[in-house]
Amino acid sequence: MGTDKRIVLASDHAAIGLRRAIAAHVASKGWEVEDIGPQTPESVPYPEQGAAAAGRVASGDCRFGIILCGTGQGIMMAANKVRGIRCGVCSDTFSARMIRQHNDANMLSIGARVVGEALALDIVDAFLSAEFEGGRHATRVDMIAAMEG
Template sequence: MVALGSDHGGYDLKQEVIGYLKEKGIAFKDFGCMGKESCDYPEYGRAAAEAVAGGECDMGIVICTTGIGISIVANKVKGVRCALCADTVSARLTREHNDANMLAMGAGIIGKNLALGIVETFLNTPFSGEEKHARRVKAIE
């Protein structure tokens, strides 16, 4: 299951991600926000991150205008490795090398088509399991 979280700046892009997840039959839980009214991203980023860290969800996707603030919040939760990605290469490499369990995106930075490509790449790329990467992930923890 994929945890989702956004603020008002990421709401529209989150709706596009929800459409993609539904189309692919991927289960998700939306931790908010639930509209375009101004709100504070830490509440929703933290809720999604806690669901991933606690095992309720396997992965998470969080979105704000830049992706920066919400990724910082997610990374404050022990057990979360959230990567801010604006391209598919970064999305692939953060899964292969860092075993990232959360993806952050900036709705004001990337468009829908690129965002959905990033989501697809992130969700479908496994951790490489290479010893050097496993060692580094363990050091992060």
């Protein structure tokens, strides 16, 4: 299977259960899942987890990444520091669809203390099923990329 169906998942200790549920869900839909943990509940720094997942997406090893922490905010900020990453935190399906369609997001962040499992799976489905629309949105995505230096 090529990188077109490979996805990386990472979280901090606060989101292990939800990350595992998402991993099983996307695997059941035919995605090759690279779950980079953590596997145990000891505290781990979300910036390191976010950057590690973002590195796999930026390198082309994985097409998409899904990252989680308590709110989804901190891990998303860390991921967005990696050149070539466009990650948004989403708590609803509309936003998850729009970050793909309008922003060509390649990573999704979810707050495990913000949304329940059923909604999280719907958010993931909305993100993964949406396609970038290009056109006027491509110009704006190019502008964002140019800001990376």
